[in-house]
Amino acid sequence: MNDxxxxxxxxxxxxxxxxxxxxxxxxxxxxxxESCADCRAEVAxxxxxxxxxxxxxxxxxxxLSAAIPAYAPLRARSTxxxxxxTWALAAAAALVAIGGWAxxxxxxxxxxxxxxxxxxxxxxxTASVPTTVAPVTTTVAKSENTTKEVQxxxxxxxxxxxxxxxxxxxxxxxxxxxxxAVPSAEPGSVTTTVxxxxxxxxx
Amino acid sequence: xxSGSQDERTDSELIERWKAGDSRAATQxxxxxxxxxxxxxxxxxxxxxxxxxxxxxFVRAFSSIDSFRGDSSxxxxxxxxxxxxxxxRRRAERRQKAMVPVEPADAVTEYxxxxxxxxxxxxxxxxxxxxxxxxxxxxxxxxxVEQGMSYRDIAEIVGSTEGAARVHYHNAMRAVKxxxxx
Numbered sequence: 001m002n003d004x005x006x007x008x009x010x011x012x013x014x015x016x017x018x019x020x021x022x023x024x025x026x027x028x029x030x031x032x033x034e035s036c037a038d039c040r041a042e043v044a045x046x047x048x049x050x051x052x053x054x055x056x057x058x059x060x061x062x063x064l065s066a067a068i069p070a071y072a073p074l075r076a077r078s079t080x081x082x083x084x085x086t087w088a089l090a091a092a093a094a095l096v097a098i099g100g101w102a103x104x105x106x107x108x109x110x111x112x113x114x115x116x117x118x119x120x121x122x123x124x125x126t127a128s129v130p131t132t133v134a135p136v137t138t139t140v141a142k143s144e145n146t147t148k149e150v151q152x153x154x155x156x157x158x159x160x161x162x163x164x165x166x167x168x169x170x171x172x173x174x175x176x177x178x179x180x181a182v183p184s185a186e187p188g189s190v191t192t193t194v195x196x197x198x199x200x201x202x203x
Numbered sequence: 204x205x206s207g208s209q210d211e212r213t214d215s216e217l218i219e220r221w222k223a224g225d226s227r228a229a230t231q232x233x234x235x236x237x238x239x240x241x242x243x244x245x246x247x248x249x250x251x252x253x254x255x256x257x258x259x260x261f262v263r264a265f266s267s268i269d270s271f272r273g274d275s276s277x278x279x280x281x282x283x284x285x286x287x288x289x290x291x292r293r294r295a296e297r298r299q300k301a302m303v304p305v306e307p308a309d310a311v312t313e314y315x316x317x318x319x320x321x322x323x324x325x326x327x328x329x330x331x332x333x334x335x336x337x338x339x340x341x342x343x344x345x346x347x348v349e350q351g352m353s354y355r356d357i358a359e360i361v362g363s364t365e366g367a368a369r370v371h372y373h374n375a376m377r378a379v380k381x382x383x384x385x
Binding site for chain 2: 003010011014015017018020041042045046048049050051052053054055056057058059060061062063064065067068069070071072073
């Protein structure tokens with residue numbers, strides 16, 4: 001026993017046997033079946049199957065309907081969900097608050113050396129402390145792994161500023177104006193050092 | 204509203220009416236699908252407590268009606284639920300059989316008599332051939348032939364693809380033809 005090569009007709013045979021096709025389709029399939037032994041064999045099997053299918057008991061609709069519960073929306077039934085959602089939102093808010101606090105603290109810590117670096121220069125200038133000139137350098141750490149030294153001024157601060165000539169004073173003032181109190185490297189941490197001003201190598 | 208117009212309402216309309224508090228809409232849905240669910244259960248090999256199975260199907264369906272998205276027909280969705288219940292029932296029966304030895308008399312039900320009568324009358328080689336199919340082939344075959352389901356709906360009920368359902372059907376038909384011709 002072979003299979004008909006017309007797969008479309010074979011697919012439609014169960015519907016043909018059960019009278020589920022339109023009149024036009026039923027006529028088309030009927031004509032094909034008459035001329036195709038393979039499809040005739042399948043139709044015979046399908047009809048035999050339908051004739052011998054086990055009988056189902058008759059359903060008692062009233063009894064079945066009586067067992068159906070009243071409608072309860074899904075939201076009304078799951079009371080636990082809103083509580084879980086509230087807790088999730090509270091946890092998320094707490095996380096954001098802690099994160100914000102940590103970022104603020106880190107910003108304050110990184111700016112502290114910049115203030116310390118600025119103070120000695122100002123003190124040396126205004127208190128007329130006789131010191132020897134040392135190059136003022138600013139170290140800008142752009143990231144944790146890379147540092148870059150930027151020569152911002154080469155300045156002589158040995159002795160009192162009274163000893164300086166007008167041109168030296170002008171160059172000193174110009175150099176001081178040129179020092180950035182807050183280096184513009186963003187967003188990495190910034191560290192400014194002034195070497196040999198107070199004998200320490202502060203980072 | 205006449206009963207005739209109620210018959211013309213779609214399943215979706217009846218569901219909405221039931222949600223709004225109209226219990227007659229639920230009765231309408233039960234009337235429309237209960238017999239098909241019973242036939243599907245019997246075709247799938249269930250022999251006992253068919254009405255209980257159909258009732259459980261409706262209770263479960265109406266209890267989770269909000270999860271019915273309308274992607275398939277309501278009948279396909281109901282068949283899917285009933286099939287899961289049948290699988291659960293068979294698993295429970297297997298566990299019970301594994302624990303408690305069953306006397307032959309215990310297994311007799313009111314349906315066995317009917318089965319025997321049908322088998323005697325028909326003596327159909329075809330029916331016996333279908334009984335020899337694999338569970339998946341038999342399920343697809345009966346859904347296609349006896350319930351008139353499309354391959355797309357069958358695929359959704361048995362948790363497969365449309366192409367796989369088509370292959371299962373044609374393999375089943377080939378096996379039945381070979382069995383009949385022997």
